[in-house]
Amino acid sequence: MVDNSFLISIAVAILVILASFLIFHKIQSKHQQHSFLIVGPSGSGKTLLFHRLTNKKLPVHSVTNIEPNDCHSFRIQEHLNEMRLVDYPGHNKLLQLYLYTDLNNPDLLKSCKGLIYMIDSVAFTQEYCELVAQQLFQILNKTETLPNGVDILFACNKNDLFMAKPIFQIKEMLEKELDNLRQINLKNLSAVSEKDNDNDTFFSSDRTFSFDQLEGNFDFIGGNVIKGTTEKWECWIAERAVN
Numbered sequence: 001m002v003d004n005s006f007l008i009s010i011a012v013a014i015l016v017i018l019a020s021f022l023i024f025h026k027i028q029s030k031h032q033q034h035s036f037l038i039v040g041p042s043g044s045g046k047t048l049l050f051h052r053l054t055n056k057k058l059p060v061h062s063v064t065n066i067e068p069n070d071c072h073s074f075r076i077q078e079h080l081n082e083m084r085l086v087d088y089p090g091h092n093k094l095l096q097l098y099l100y101t102d103l104n105n106p107d108l109l110k111s112c113k114g115l116i117y118m119i120d121s122v123a124f125t126q127e128y129c130e131l132v133a134q135q136l137f138q139i140l141n142k143t144e145t146l147p148n149g150v151d152i153l154f155a156c157n158k159n160d161l162f163m164a165k166p167i168f169q170i171k172e173m174l175e176k177e178l179d180n181l182r183q184i185n186l187k188n189l190s191a192v193s194e195k196d197n198d199n200d201t202f203f204s205s206d207r208t209f210s211f212d213q214l215e216g217n218f219d220f221i222g223g224n225v226i227k228g229t230t231e232k233w234e235c236w237i238a239e240r241a242v243n
Contacts, residue, residue: 033072033081033082033083033084033111034081034083034084034111034112034113034241035083035084035085035086035108035111035112035113036074036083036084036085036086036112036113036114036115036116036237036240036241037086037088037099037102037112037114037115037116038050038085038086038087038088038115038116038118039088039090039095039099039115039116039117039118039135039139040090040117040118040119040132040135040155041090041118041119041120041128041131041132041135042064042089042090042091043064043090043120043123044090044118044119044120044123044157045118045120045155045157045158045225045226046087046088046090046118047059047064047065047069047087048225048226049087049116049118049155049157049225049230049233050069050071050085050087052225052228052230053074053076053085053230053234053237054071054074054085058225058226064089064090064091065087065089066089066091066094067089067094067098068086068087068088068089068098069086069087070084070085070086070087071084071085071086072084076234076237076238076241077238077241080238080241080242081241083113083241084111086102092134092135095135095138099139100138100139100142103139103142103143104142109142109143109145109146109150110146112143112150113151113240113241113243114150114151114152114153114236114237114240115139115143115150115151115152115153116152116153116155116233116237117132117136117139117152117153117154117155118155118157119132119154119155119156119157119170120157120158121156121157121158121159121161121164121165121167121170121222122158122161122163122164122165124164124165124170124173126173129170129173129174129177130177132174132177133174133177133178133180133181134181136174136178137178137181139152140214143216144214144215144216146215147215148215148216149214149215149216149217150216151216151217151218151219151240152216152217152218152219153219153221153233153236153237154170154171154174154218154219154220154221155221155223155233156170156220156221156222156223157223157224157225158224158226159222159223159224160222160224160227160229161224167220167221167222168220170220171211171220175209175210175211178209179208179209182209186206219236221233221236
């Protein structure tokens, strides 16, 4: 007759093995999750979009966040797998601390299915454009290292308002400003010796800058996060979530 204590020991061992497997699988799944990143200047509507996507409603009070909002159970549609959604603060010093540091992580870059860059269409002045271009310069120098780049949605928030900058003008102004940065980059590269010039990027090209030159796909789509007209943005995310 088999000793009961022996059977209990076997059962406990099996339970421990199963529990360890489930924990390991959960950790692995989290590491392999597809991710979407929300970035952009402060006040552009990033955090409002984050809450609308994750909670299906806007927060009662919204304050400027000083650290990322991070959700590992984001579903853009019920039948799709859970994904990671990260909302990064827009201040330049905080971008350096969080976003630019994270983009140096190869695993995060590979898991990134898309980047949502929020733009306030009403606030889009030349100065605002320069700020956006400087941030994009840093972002693209990371994302364009991948074979197919990273797709970027320029979510032109409040574009339905009377004072909003038209989407085609936003794109034209950004391309022009990024080309200015390209020219500055070329001058800086020419100022160093060839021995030190091992870090050429797409900005070292002598061609006038255009988003069409890049590996990723770049879409400029209007909406209004406060009014809830975010369907086109959500469709953009869903299309990339299934690919």
